[in-house]
Amino acid sequence: MDLTISVIVGFMILGALYAIHARDLLSSVIACSLVGYSLVICFLLLKAPDLAIVQIVVDTITLIIMVAVVLDSSREESFSKFDTQGYISALTAIFLGLMLLYFYTVSIQSLDVLGKSSLRMAKHYIEGAAQKTGSANLVTGVVFDFRGYDTMGEAVVLVTAVLGVLTILRIKGKK
Amino acid sequence: MKGMTIIVKKTTQLIAGMVFMYGIYVIVHGHLTPGGGFAGGVIMAGSLILITLVNGGDFLKLIKEESGTTIIESLATILVITIAVSGFLFGTKIFFNNFLPKGIVGHLISAGVLPLYNIFVGTEVAASIFIIFLSLIIFKEESKE
Numbered sequence: 001m002d003l004t005i006s007v008i009v010g011f012m013i014l015g016a017l018y019a020i021h022a023r024d025l026l027s028s029v030i031a032c033s034l035v036g037y038s039l040v041i042c043f044l045l046l047k048a049p050d051l052a053i054v055q056i057v058v059d060t061i062t063l064i065i066m067v068a069v070v071l072d073s074s075r076e077e078s079f080s081k082f083d084t085q086g087y088i089s090a091l092t093a094i095f096l097g098l099m100l101l102y103f104y105t106v107s108i109q110s111l112d113v114l115g116k117s118s119l120r121m122a123k124h125y126i127e128g129a130a131q132k133t134g135s136a137n138l139v140t141g142v143v144f145d146f147r148g149y150d151t152m153g154e155a156v157v158l159v160t161a162v163l164g165v166l167t168i169l170r171i172k173g174k175k
Numbered sequence: 176m177k178g179m180t181i182i183v184k185k186t187t188q189l190i191a192g193m194v195f196m197y198g199i200y201v202i203v204h205g206h207l208t209p210g211g212g213f214a215g216g217v218i219m220a221g222s223l224i225l226i227t228l229v230n231g232g233d234f235l236k237l238i239k240e241e242s243g244t245t246i247i248e249s250l251a252t253i254l255v256i257t258i259a260v261s262g263f264l265f266g267t268k269i270f271f272n273n274f275l276p277k278g279i280v281g282h283l284i285s286a287g288v289l290p291l292y293n294i295f296v297g298t299e300v301a302a303s304i305f306i307i308f309l310s311l312i313i314f315k316e317e318s319k320e
Contacts, residue, residue, distance in 0.1 A: 134277030
């Protein structure tokens with residue numbers, strides 16, 4: 001199974017690279033969604049159907065909105081000249097990438113193998129969640145009962161995002 | 176916004192209701208099978224987006240629809256927080272208390288208040304994503320004038 005996931009992740013990297021370099025913006029958007037749909041297969045192989053459902057639905061909606069935006073504006077990428085600010089941005093990106101690589105190699109040494117976590121809380125959830133919350137789906141039991149504050153925060157974050165969108169997109173109200 | 180051709184419209188009339196029902200199924204069975212409030216809400220929003228994209232609609236109708244959806248979203252969020260706070264009234268005095276009887280694990284009506292959370296969070300997510308989509312369309316119509 002490790003080999004399958006590695007092949008799919010390599011496919012995702014190819015899709016992401018193509019999305020950067022594509023001339024046509026429509027094919028770039030579709031290559032972006034390749035990353036999302038491959039992630040769905042990864043989630044299914046790692047036995048996380050809840051995440052897979054959310055990922056496939058959100059990815060489809062995002063693809064629809066992005067395709068609508070691309071078809072409405074323009075399909076050609078606009079190039080700007082490479083000036084001093086571009087060099088500073090490139091240097092910052094390379095520096096951040098090296099830092100991320102360093103901290104990744106430091107932190108990976110104290111992590112467990114993928115899918116073989118041995119957290120004390122996780123064992124407690126798996127053993128007692130069905131009896132304590134009465135829900136057959138353990139994920140719902142954890143999300144709405146043990147971690148209720150997190151879920152309320154997510155719901156409120158969505159409301160705040162909608163408020164932000166409505167505030168920015170109202171050009172009539174600003175006048 | 177202009178609609179699409181009559182073939183697409185007829186096909187959408189057949190499909191959109193089923194997609195909406197599937198979203199309701201995913202939400203209501205959230206405590207039994209994979210899925211739940213977030214996934215089902217986005218499926219419901221998808222069917223609403225499908226109807227809006229295919230049928231189109233003039234400017235005033237879209238704005239009316241948007242203001243109605245905003246009220247539904249706010250009410251659903253308030254209801255989620257109300258259920259969470261009402262845990263203070265029964266039994267152990269804690270936030271997010273599961274105060275209703277648990278029932279038998281695996282039955283449709285079980286797990287206390289978890290299905291209620293699922294239903295209201297699902298409504299809220301569906302309304303939020305539909306509002307974002309509608310406001311993008313209204314922005315496009317406004318900037319044309």
